[in-house]
Amino acid sequence: MHSVNILDYSLQSSQGNTEETLKSMRDKSTIISSKGVSTLDGNIKIPYYLFQEKIEENPDDIKRAIKKVVQRISDKLSVEQRKNTSLIIGTALVDKNVVKAVVDTIYDYKKKPYDSAKKSIDSFAKEISEELGLNTFTMTISTACTSSVNAVLEARNLINSDIIEYAIVVGVEVFSQMMSDGFSSMRLLSSDIQKPFDVSRDGLVLGEAIAGVLVGKDSSPWSLRGGYSNCNSLNITSVSPSGEEYAEVMNKAMDLSEVKAEEITTLKAHATSTPTNDMSEIHAIQKVFTPDVTFTALKPYVGHTLGACGVLELAMLMSCIDDGFIPQTLNHKHSIIEEYVPLQESKECYSGIFMLNYFGFGGNNTSIIIQKESK
Amino acid sequence: MKLYVKAWSGYRGSLKDFDVKKELKSKYKLDTRRQDTFIHLAVYGAQLLKDKTPINSHDELYITSGVGNIDVLQKTNNYVQEEKDFIKPFDFINMLGNTTSYYVANSLDLKDKNTFQVSDNFTYINTLISVFASLKVSKKEAILGSVDLCTEPEEVIKRVLGLDENTNVTSSVTYQKLSLSPLNAVAEVEFDAKVYSLNEIKALVRDSDLNIVSSMRCEDLELYKDSEFFETIPSYYLNQAIKTKIDLLYIDCFENSYKVIKVVNLL
Numbered sequence: 001m002h003s004v005n006i007l008d009y010s011l012q013s014s015q016g017n018t019e020e021t022l023k024s025m026r027d028k029s030t031i032i033s034s035k036g037v038s039t040l041d042g043n044i045k046i047p048y049y050l051f052q053e054k055i056e057e058n059p060d061d062i063k064r065a066i067k068k069v070v071q072r073i074s075d076k077l078s079v080e081q082r083k084n085t086s087l088i089i090g091t092a093l094v095d096k097n098v099v100k101a102v103v104d105t106i107y108d109y110k111k112k113p114y115d116s117a118k119k120s121i122d123s124f125a126k127e128i129s130e131e132l133g134l135n136t137f138t139m140t141i142s143t144a145c146t147s148s149v150n151a152v153l154e155a156r157n158l159i160n161s162d163i164i165e166y167a168i169v170v171g172v173e174v175f176s177q178m179m180s181d182g183f184s185s186m187r188l189l190s191s192d193i194q195k196p197f198d199v200s201r202d203g204l205v206l207g208e209a210i211a212g213v214l215v216g217k218d219s220s221p222w223s224l225r226g227g228y229s230n231c232n233s234l235n236i237t238s239v240s241p242s243g244e245e246y247a248e249v250m251n252k253a254m255d256l257s258e259v260k261a262e263e264i265t266t267l268k269a270h271a272t273s274t275p276t277n278d279m280s281e282i283h284a285i286q287k288v289f290t291p292d293v294t295f296t297a298l299k300p301y302v303g304h305t306l307g308a309c310g311v312l313e314l315a316m317l318m319s320c321i322d323d324g325f326i327p328q329t330l331n332h333k334h335s336i337i338e339e340y341v342p343l344q345e346s347k348e349c350y351s352g353i354f355m356l357n358y359f360g361f362g363g364n365n366t367s368i369i370i371q372k373e374s375k
Numbered sequence: 376m377k378l379y380v381k382a383w384s385g386y387r388g389s390l391k392d393f394d395v396k397k398e399l400k401s402k403y404k405l406d407t408r409r410q411d412t413f414i415h416l417a418v419y420g421a422q423l424l425k426d427k428t429p430i431n432s433h434d435e436l437y438i439t440s441g442v443g444n445i446d447v448l449q450k451t452n453n454y455v456q457e458e459k460d461f462i463k464p465f466d467f468i469n470m471l472g473n474t475t476s477y478y479v480a481n482s483l484d485l486k487d488k489n490t491f492q493v494s495d496n497f498t499y500i501n502t503l504i505s506v507f508a509s510l511k512v513s514k515k516e517a518i519l520g521s522v523d524l525c526t527e528p529e530e531v532i533k534r535v536l537g538l539d540e541n542t543n544v545t546s547s548v549t550y551q552k553l554s555l556s557p558l559n560a561v562a563e564v565e566f567d568a569k570v571y572s573l574n575e576i577k578a579l580v581r582d583s584d585l586n587i588v589s590s591m592r593c594e595d596l597e598l599y600k601d602s603e604f605f606e607t608i609p610s611y612y613l614n615q616a617i618k619t620k621i622d623l624l625y626i627d628c629f630e631n632s633y634k635v636i637k638v639v640n641l642l
Contacts, residue, residue, distance in 0.1 A: 002512045038461055094470055098442055101534035102449045107457065114530065118537030118629070120442055121472075122495035136570055136632070139501060141492045142443075142472030150490060157508035163376075163568050178455060182467025231436070231480045231489030236468060362473035363480065364489060 002160045003257075005220035006370065009315040010072040011211035012065070013302045014049035021302065022319045025327040026346075030301050032193075032205070035175065037184040046189050048175070049207030049303030055174050059096050059123070062174055067128045069210045073168050074132045077214075082133045084165035085214075087125045088155050089140045090148025091172040092307030094179065095121040124172070135164060142307070145270070145360030146229065147171065148211075149310025149368060153227050155215050166216035171308035174208050179306070186237075188274050194304075195331045196271035196297035197278050197342050204272045207303020211312035221375075222318060225353070226257030227368030237361055238276050243284030246365060250288045250355065253367035261289050264369075265352025266326050268317050269342070270359045271297035272304055277359065282336045291339040294347065300330035310358050314370070317354060321372055324350050350374065376507045376567055378553045379560035379641075381516065382428035383614045384420055385549035387605075389525070395419045405482055409465040413444040414478050417522045420548030421479045424518065428552055435488040435509060435517040438476040439502040441606020442535050443493065444469065445526050479520060487515065496629035499609045500636060503566050506553055516554045521607030523547050536606060542591070543603045549610040562617045562640050571633040576626060579635065585624040588612050593628040613638050 011017070015024040015031060024030050035048040055061045066089070074082055097119035104112040125138035137158075141151040148171030155167035183189050183206060190203035215224065230252070232245040239245040254261060267289070269281055285295060298313045305312050320327050326349045329342035351374035358366045386393075395415040399405045403422045407415060417438060424430075447469045454460040468474050472491035480489045488509065494501035499521055506517045525532055525546040532544055554560065571579065573595055580587060580598065589598040590608065601608060609625050616623035616638040623638045 040461065092471060094448065095443060098445055098448050098531075098535055099452055101531045102445075102452050103456075105528060105530045105534060106449070106453075114534070114540050116534045116537050116540070118495065119535050120493050120495045120498075122493045126495040136496065137494075137501060137504070137568055138496070139492055139494050139505065141490060143476075143490055144471050144473055154490075154492075154505060154509070157512050158505070161508040161511045163504060163508055178451065178462060178467070178470070181455070181462045182464070182470070185462050185464045185467060229489075230487050231477065231485060234481070236474065236477050360473075361468060361471055362477040362489075364473055364477075 002156065003223050003225050004156045004159050004215050004217060006213050006222040006224055007216050007218055007220045008073050008076065008214040009212065009318055010069055011209065011312055011315045012069050013209045013312060014051060014207050015302060016052060018319055021316060022323055025301050025320055028330060035180060038181045039184055046191060047205045049205060050175060051208045057176060063124050063127060066124050066170060066172055066210055069212050070128055070168055070170060071132060073212050073214050074134065079133060081166060084135060086135045086137045086164045086167045087129045088151045088167050088169045089125045089172055090151035090307050090310055091140065092142060092144050092147055093121065093172060094176055097123060137164060143360060143364040144362050145306050145309055146358045146364040146366045147307035147310060149358045149366045150229050152213065152310060153229055156224055159216060166214060168212050168214050169311055170210065170212040171311035172210050173305045173308035180206060190273065193331050194273035194300045196273050196300065196329055197282055197336050198332050199334045199336055201273045201275060201278055203274055204304040207305045209302060209305040209308040209312040211308060211315045213311055213315060221373050223371050225259060225369040225371050226253060227366060228252040228256055229364065229366040232363040232365060236363060239280050241279050241283065243280040243287065246281055246284035246359060247287040249365045250284060250357065250367045253369055257369035259353055259369050263353050264355050265349065266354050267293060267295040268313060268354060268356040269295050269297050270357040271299055273299065279336060282340055286337060286340055294326065294343055296326060296343040297329045314356060317356065321349055324348060376504065377563055377565045378503065378507055379557045380562040380564060380617060381552040381554055381560055382424060383551045383617055384423035384427060385611060385614045386420060386423065387547040387611055388545060390546050410478055411446050411469055413446045413522065413524045414469065414475050416524055416546060416548045417475045417479050417520055418482045420520055420550045421483050424550040424552060425483055430483045431516065432484055433487045433515055434485060435513065435515055436476055436480050436485050437502055437506055437517060438479060438491045438520045438522060439493060439498055439607065440522045441498055442532060443472055444475060445531060446524060449526060449531065497627055497634045499607045500566055500627060500634045504568055510555050516552060518550060518552050520550045521610040523605035523607055538604060545603045545605055547605045547607065547611055549607065549614050551613065560641050562638055564613055565637040573631065576633040583624050586621050587624045589626040590628050593626055596626065609636055
């Protein structure tokens with residue numbers, strides 16, 4: 001087993017900062033906005049979990065927002081600790097630096113004088129690290145909806161190999177017109193609300209979020225017991241309805257974490273509320289767990305935050321357990337499988353072993369196991 | 376840190392006279408639909424590796440790149456932003472970084488860890504570090520692919536790579552199969568997380584009896600430099616060292632900081 005500890009977390013979601021997001025889960029009340037997307041039927045408004053403070057779709061604004069979350073964590077570290085802390089980002093964001101270079105170059109009426117500076121999707125991490133005195137080793141992982149949870153596993157590897165001492169792993173997703181239109185073109189968006197594992201589910205609602213966790217070997221009540229990530233290279237957008245590919249990842253994550261299914265206190269499902277993904281996941285849950293398993297979904301509180309959901313939902317679950325409860329699954333009435341019903345009422349819980357599922361486009365599927373020791 | 380190279384492959388050069396898609400279809404009988412040139416190039420390099428060495432379905436896969444799939448971003452931006460057309464589902468999917476690694480995994484029948492990652496500084500060497508850290512935990516072997524596509528107009532890629540306007544850029548795909556075990560390895564590659572200053576790197580150069588190549592970005596070092604640039608060029612020189620059986624010290628540079636890889640042939 002190759003565990004590391006989770007030492008701190010901070011998040012910014014459509015519901016606000018860590019405390020405000022926790023309050024929305026405790027009160028079961030969420031704020032949801034809307035955005036326009038292009039469809040064959042013209043522009044339509046779709047529900048969207050947007051930041052209360054708008055972030056423009058440009059690199060400077062996005063960087064400023066990421067830095068704010070990173071700084072909440074790095075400010076608690078000493079100068080020496082910061083030097084030994086790498087910033088690793090997980091995101092599905094389109095690289096706006098490349099888009100800008102395209103626009104500045106190829107359209108005569110927009111053409112800008114030649115100007116060149118090394119930029120990539122990792123420039124956020126590199127520049128923020130320099131500004132906050134963090135380690136120069138940075139990395140950005142882009143594996144769709146598993147981006148930031150895979151970044152957590154990469155951080156675990158780097159720490160266990162003594163290459164770095166700490167890592168701040170950040171999940172980032174802000175509104176992107178192109179991404180939203182892309183999801184719309186695939187007919188994956190709900191026009192209403194997300195209904196995880198419900199027979200009437202009709203799609204996902206996108207959301208913005210930036211969330212960070214600090215991982216390292218210092219003592220903490222929270223540990224990352226382990227996890228497993230693989231690639232189902234047979235289908236780029238889904239797995240089989242039987243969910244066997246998801247079940248394989250969940251079982252392997254437990255093996256590597258030396259945990260048995262009956263020891264899992266709660267499963268945080270990926271639960272996108274799309275007809276196919278939820279069908280596969282509920283069948284995977286059925287294969288791995290007995291019907292008395294406690295499982296819940298967090299996306300109805302904050303939306304599907306794509307590359308950010310790995311760290312965001314990890315931080316959300318940790319904040320709930322630190323507050324003494326497992327949040328109920330909102331908007332659920334009739335389960336796809338009668339015997340497997342997501343948590344209907346929030347439940348008291350202060351510690352335990354938790355599995356978190358994340359499944360994404362490109363065949364990337366990941367499950368991790370975290371634990372909070374009881375006092 | 377040390378990794379052992381079990382096999383390597385690569386293609387470098389302009390794609391104006393070389394039809395990668397056609398090669399994938401005719402030689403490898405692969406389905407190339409719904410993919411674009413960046414993906415084709417990545418898959419092509421992977422097939423060249425597969426020609427040389429057995430691939431285990433549980434080998435880990437890493438794909439890295441200087442700037443990723445510019446091709447699809449340029450095309451999509453044009454028809455969505457300029458022509459006000461709707462985004463096509465497969466262009467949307469191809470914009471995701473891991474779509475490339477998916478198609479590579481698919482072509483090699485890989486089923487394990489699969490990641491697409493980018494480091495702004497020392498793209499290739501930082502990915503080597505990542506591979507090393509992962510293999511230490513998993514005890515498996517890894518396939519590392521480095522893909523850089525030079526699109527037209529070249530000015531776009533030069534703008535995002537921080538290059539002088541007159542720099543020659545080209546396309547490249549390189550792969551290595553890497554392991555922590557020296558068994559059946561053709562070379563070892565040594566690297567570390569340390570970032571060297573100019574003085575430190577000059578001392579390293581002075582004390583080294585290896586053949587030395589430096590990145591075009593190492594402006595303060597009077598050493599051999601390639602006449603063309605692509606971000607993952609250290610990977611190309613790693614392969615060249617094995618191909619020519621000449622041990623090598625490659626020096627990469629980013630904003631006055633330096634990192635090195637040392638390649639030693641074992642055969």
